[in-house]
Amino acid sequence: MKALIIILLSTFSLNHLFGQQSPSSQSMEIEQLKKDVLALNKDVNNIQMNLGKAENKFKRGIGMATLGYSVTIAGGLMLGRKNDDLGKILLVSGGAIGITGTILMVDAFKYLGRAAKKRP
Numbered sequence: 509m510k511a512l513i514i515i516l517l518s519t520f521s522l523n524h525l526f527g528q529q530s531p532s533s534q535s536m537e538i539e540q541l542k543k544d545v546l547a548l549n550k551d552v553n554n555i556q557m558n559l560g561k562a563e564n565k566f567k568r569g570i571g572m573a574t575l576g577y578s579v580t581i582a583g584g585l586m587l588g589r590k591n592d593d594l595g596k597i598l599l600v601s602g603g604a605i606g607i608t609g610t611i612l613m614v615d616a617f618k619y620l621g622r623a624a625k626k627r628p
Contacts, residue, residue, distance in 0.1 A: 555623040562619035569612030576606025 583598025 558619040558623035562616045562623070565616035565619070566613055569609045569614075569616060572609030572612060573606050574609070576602050576604070576609050578602070580606060 579598050579602030581602075583595045583600075583602055586592065586595030586598065589595070
């Protein structure tokens with residue numbers, strides 16, 4: 509019984525000696541934690557900003573591509589009729605607008621890459 513008490517007391521005293529940290533190391537850990545939280549907050553803000561940019565550019569690209577390819581279809585329907593020249597113009601201009609919209613949609617993905625830190 510005495511041996512058990514001696515073992516328990518020595519265990520508690522060793523735990524007390526080695527388990528506590530000095531106040532300066534605690535304040536250093538708190539400061540490091542604050543820095544980590546601020547860095548994490550900065551990263552989240554950066555991700556949200558890049559996602560917002562990607563969303564806006566992607567929506568603009570979808571709108572332009574839809575408009576451009578609709579004009580292309582309208583121009584194709586006019587071919588071989590009395591407005592043949594207008595149909596050719598609509599085909600070319602609609603195709604150009606549609607390709608521009610597609611490029612905008614593809615370009616929107618660079619912001620997603622930045623949010624994922626795949627690109628500098």
